[in-house]
Amino acid sequence: MDNKRKNELINIYREGLLEDILPFWFPNVIDEKFGGYMIIRDRDGSILDTDKGMWTQCRFAWLLAKVYNTVEKRDEWLKGALHGIDFIVKHGFDDDGRMWFHVTQEGKPIRKRRYVFTEFFAAKAFAACARASGDEKLVQRANETYQLAKTYLLNPDLGPKKFTDTRPTRGLAVPIIRLGVAQEMRLNLEDDSYTTEVDEAINEIRDYFVKPELKCVMETVGDNGEILDHFDGRTVNPGHAIEGAWFILLEARLRGDDPDLVQLGCNMLDWMWKRGWDEEYGGIYYFRDLEGKPVQEYWHDMKQWWVQNETVLGTLLAYLITKESRYAEMHCQIHDWVYAHFPDKKYGEWYGYLHRDGRVSVPLKGNMWKGPYHLPRMLLNGWKWLEADLES
């Protein structure tokens, strides 16, 4: 990857973030009447559902604070972030300290889930906004919310359970969310105690989910890391594992390109690229079976936007750290494929859900899960990582 290509990519990512993605959402999604953001949008930006998903509230507040902290100190971004924080604080929490997953436009609760992903996204939003605003109360709230989320994450018996104790399992989502959020907490709160969190999460990934003998990162394993020869045990999620891979590569970079972490991250990327890349149509599959058997989820071969976003980042960071040309080629391959299929040329932003062959399945831009998060994070990180590389 020569400097010309790097500059081209920087332009694509920066302009994508600042001139396409952010303006699609902001300030349009600000709900002046009831607070928070109205994220659930059709292709053209019109409102599809007035309800609010707390994941997307937290993630967009995080994003606005993040661009404020790292791109430019625009007042409107800080104001927009704190507007979301306000709604989250007022309407996001149940009496037990846990958070809601789904609320009405007014903020009345509809649904709480067993999982504490909302709480982790909230902690991350509080931390980024604490840094942006200098508000000490947000530092405290960030730490408290992280601790609550961690407590439930590591003690699933505290909440209602989905499964009996017959076949105890571990999910890759647990260390991945912990790792990614702890990195942001440490950065934004300037609190090195979160490095312990990072280390524990990476160790859990390495010790339980990474299987060199199978060249695979498992998504669900037995409590001791054993392979479970059932649907859930065999189903792997390449984009999710590759997201974990770049969190680890980012940590490697922070530790002077720590060779063990570089190796771990690159292995995870290599194996899951091989399992995930669709040789016939291009792009990364959503789910694959460890042994190539049918998976239970019949939408397994669709191309989700976030899976591709994480793969763009994983291949790019692997290249920037190792300078191995094959990673530049992989990055080029996934970058070109996603830019050929995902952007909506008429209304801007990206589609989220494509069929295997790249045709659009549902053209909506926002729902309870898709919102301004994975894509702008890809654009921001891609831009900043390349810029730092050119300057180094």
Add this chain to the structure above:
Amino acid sequence: MDNKRKNELINIYREGLLEDILPFWFPNVIDEKFGGYMIIRDRDGSILDTDKGMWTQCRFAWLLAKVYNTVEKRDEWLKGALHGIDFIVKHGFDDDGRMWFHVTQEGKPIRKRRYVFTEFFAAKAFAACARASGDEKLVQRANETYQLAKTYLLNPDLGPKKFTDTRPTRGLAVPIIRLGVAQEMRLNLEDDSYTTEVDEAINEIRDYFVKPELKCVMETVGDNGEILDHFDGRTVNPGHAIEGAWFILLEARLRGDDPDLVQLGCNMLDWMWKRGWDEEYGGIYYFRDLEGKPVQEYWHDMKQWWVQNETVLGTLLAYLITKESRYAEMHCQIHDWVYAHFPDKKYGEWYGYLHRDGRVSVPLKGNMWKGPYHLPRMLLNGWKWLEADLES
């Protein structure tokens, strides 16, 4: 539809049931070691997962008893049905009387769900086996299990709740399962008290879900039947509504072609056929939005086997009752489409999950939901309804 076509269809359905579908599963799925059935099968019939879904255990026990009761008194079918009942009684129930959704091969519990569908399928299996075996204990068990399921169905506050009370909703699944199971209970237990159940279920469908002004059968409405302008409220499931339509047409037939019920069933079929039929590729879509907006489920446009099975039955029964040629044409259209796309010519049985254009998504034959139920029920009912029509 002339008699030649009727006889052709009778042959297709009878042979499909007796020479393709039943032999694919039986006696192969009998688990001699741990009891019950091993339903989770790959395309070629090999085992994909040793776990057992209680829906499929109950549904296959019902099917074997049903063919014993209505086709031929083959001992192996009765023995096979009771083999499943044994496992269901031994391993299907939790201490609170509720049933498990997912157990291991040995019958150890993995997961219980909030919904009481398993309990309804069990009641139906007990009732069919009671009739087949003459065992009075099964009559009692059938009635008890039905009552338990009904109690939880009509009092969702008894169990853990998925949603808060902010926006109370009703789901079409509630009256449809109640209606379909009550009809089978009445038939197999020869107990006319279940007609009250049937009436209440039909009234709920008509009063809350059927919307003549929209020409639509809703899948989820507000507690008073109001349209909810949110993803869940706008999403309709044509195949599910058409399943309800033929339950109602069947009831009409039992009541001397009761004109109100015929009209209700035909309206439901007409509206949902119009909303569900894919003009471009054929077949009935899985989900549609009331207003043609994007639905949240990105697998909305896939062609599920059971959706097509119910539509074959709905159009056929509407034709046999009304003799309107358009229903014969609709039946021909859906029948031809499914036979062109679903049967596995190499290993027998049908695929379950096709992409919109009819290509196979996952080739498996059985999982936690797909098993020998909707398809053999289509074949059995289609055969028997046509035969009765010829004889009338």
